[in-house]
Amino acid sequence: MTPSLTGIDLDGDGTGFDLIPGLRVNGFNRGLESSDLERAVADFNTRYAGKATPRNQPIRAVTLPSNYEFGDTFSSQDIRLSKSFAFRERWKLSVFGEIFNLFNIANLGGHAYNLYDPTLFGQPTIRTNQVFGSGGPRALQVAARVSF
Numbered sequence: 001m002t003p004s005l006t007g008i009d010l011d012g013d014g015t016g017f018d019l020i021p022g023l024r025v026n027g028f029n030r031g032l033e034s035s036d037l038e039r040a041v042a043d044f045n046t047r048y049a050g051k052a053t054p055r056n057q058p059i060r061a062v063t064l065p066s067n068y069e070f071g072d073t074f075s076s077q078d079i080r081l082s083k084s085f086a087f088r089e090r091w092k093l094s095v096f097g098e099i100f101n102l103f104n105i106a107n108l109g110g111h112a113y114n115l116y117d118p119t120l121f122g123q124p125t126i127r128t129n130q131v132f133g134s135g136g137p138r139a140l141q142v143a144a145r146v147s148f
Contacts, residue, residue: 008057010048020115034070072107076134100135101134106127111125
């Protein structure tokens, strides 16, 4: 996860996508926390806001929303229980039940990380894999198989 400033070229290299100085690419959820972001934003607003970039773009202050998240990793605990019964020499009955996403983890995604858009920053927009099976909402299925 990399919070960025979209639409501004802080260092004059011709790109419109820069990090707040002092932050690293993919640092959040890998060692950096929300307190690190809050500290970097406060430092950015003190040192850079109200000035101009090398390309003469005005640098706006960054406002963090009161509620945001960096996103979690995908998580789904799936279990299967089965029992087989043998009848005579050739007949076999297998009965099984499966539960997908046992703990009903939401698996939210689609977070936006443009710091200049506080209405969308760190807000999930999708629920990952909303189909029957691993990762979607909790689902249960029961089945039987006859072999002969």
